[in-house]
Amino acid sequence: MFVSFARVAFPAYASLKTVALALLGATLALWVKLPLPWFTGPLIVVAGVSMSGIRLRAVPYAREAGQWIIGFALGLYFTPEIVRLVVRLAPWIVIAVVFVMLLGLAGAWVLKRLSQETATTCFFAAAIGGAAEMASQAERHGGRVDRVVAAHSLRIMLVALVVPFALQSWGVQGSDPYTPAASSFDLAGFAVLVAATGGGAAVLTRYDVPNAFMLGPLLTTAAITAGGFAWSSMPTPALNVGQLLIGIALGTRFAPEFFRAAPRYLAAVALISIGYLAASALFGMWIAQVAGLVTATSVLATTPGGIGEMAITAKVLKLGAPIVTAFHAIRLALVVLIIGALFRGLRWIQHRGGT
Numbered sequence: 001m002f003v004s005f006a007r008v009a010f011p012a013y014a015s016l017k018t019v020a021l022a023l024l025g026a027t028l029a030l031w032v033k034l035p036l037p038w039f040t041g042p043l044i045v046v047a048g049v050s051m052s053g054i055r056l057r058a059v060p061y062a063r064e065a066g067q068w069i070i071g072f073a074l075g076l077y078f079t080p081e082i083v084r085l086v087v088r089l090a091p092w093i094v095i096a097v098v099f100v101m102l103l104g105l106a107g108a109w110v111l112k113r114l115s116q117e118t119a120t121t122c123f124f125a126a127a128i129g130g131a132a133e134m135a136s137q138a139e140r141h142g143g144r145v146d147r148v149v150a151a152h153s154l155r156i157m158l159v160a161l162v163v164p165f166a167l168q169s170w171g172v173q174g175s176d177p178y179t180p181a182a183s184s185f186d187l188a189g190f191a192v193l194v195a196a197t198g199g200g201a202a203v204l205t206r207y208d209v210p211n212a213f214m215l216g217p218l219l220t221t222a223a224i225t226a227g228g229f230a231w232s233s234m235p236t237p238a239l240n241v242g243q244l245l246i247g248i249a250l251g252t253r254f255a256p257e258f259f260r261a262a263p264r265y266l267a268a269v270a271l272i273s274i275g276y277l278a279a280s281a282l283f284g285m286w287i288a289q290v291a292g293l294v295t296a297t298s299v300l301a302t303t304p305g306g307i308g309e310m311a312i313t314a315k316v317l318k319l320g321a322p323i324v325t326a327f328h329a330i331r332l333a334l335v336v337l338i339i340g341a342l343f344r345g346l347r348w349i350q351h352r353g354g355t
């Protein structure tokens with residue numbers, strides 16, 4: 001009986017230790033006034049402690065829960081006026097998707113030259129898509145899953161840390177604010193939205209849709225809000241919990257052996273990620289001019305980061321949260337749909353050229 005109890009209690013205790021460190025990180029970040037303190041603080045502390053050699057247990061379903069909260073909150077911005085704006089921006093969103101696909105191809109070419117990994121591994125490691133989806137595609141086509149996951153984890157962490165600090169240093173916070181449809185909290189309305197968004201996440205999970213716990217709640221609350229309903233706002237403490245959970249989920253991916261496993265490869269990934277950031281910033285500035293967007297919003301919308309991390313940044317810094325969310329959500333969906341066919345097409349061309 002004691003052994004059975006220990007098997008249950010020890011993982012719970014280990015996860016509580018991770019949460020305690022994340023809370024410490026958030027407290028320190030608030031104290032020194034870091035950008036996005038409930039996200040960057042936990043991420044920095046949890047990743048730092050984990051890489052120091054102290055084993056931290058991941059909190060079960062932390063990323064899913066965090067994405068649910070963030071998707072729920074972002075969907076409340078999609079009023080009928082915002083939906084019309086997103087439709088107007090659709091051509092520019094498609095152009096942004098083409099840009100990230102080309103950027104990924106350039107990154108794969110550079111990564112292959114610098115790391116000597118296989119072309120398949122480099123292709124899916126350099127693609128600007130979700131880590132899980134790209135790893136799945138890599139496995140299907142014979143690439144190294146561990147290398148692909150490591151590359152995406154490092155890229156997302158670098159972007160998640162660099163972008164908020166850069167935006168804050170440029171003083172652009174609050175330059176493109178949007179207001180959620182509901183301005184007050186209503187317990188009954190909130191309970192209905194929780195049930196509805198849970199159903200949305202469950203449906204997308206059932207059909208293996210990428211980032212289902214982000215997109216399901218986002219689409220559900222967006223549809224309700226676009227219909228003219230404003231049942232409840234998202235309480236600030238709940239939003240803070242969502243940020244903390246995503247910070248934990250990303251921070252616990254890193255361990256001492258993470259960088260020892262393939263230092264040359266990861267150094268190349270880091271270099272390419274910085275290149276992505278620079279190229280995306282220039283592209284975002286151009287999109288801002290031609291599409292009539294605020295520059296900071298456009299740059300954040302085209303940044304090569306994860307949808308959850310970039311959406312949090314947009315919401316907390318008040319930088320066009322619904323626009324940034326729409327760009328990243330559509331980019332994620334289209335990249336996942338296109339990437340496999342693009343890889344097969346390029347491999348067919350290569351084989352034809354070799355015959």
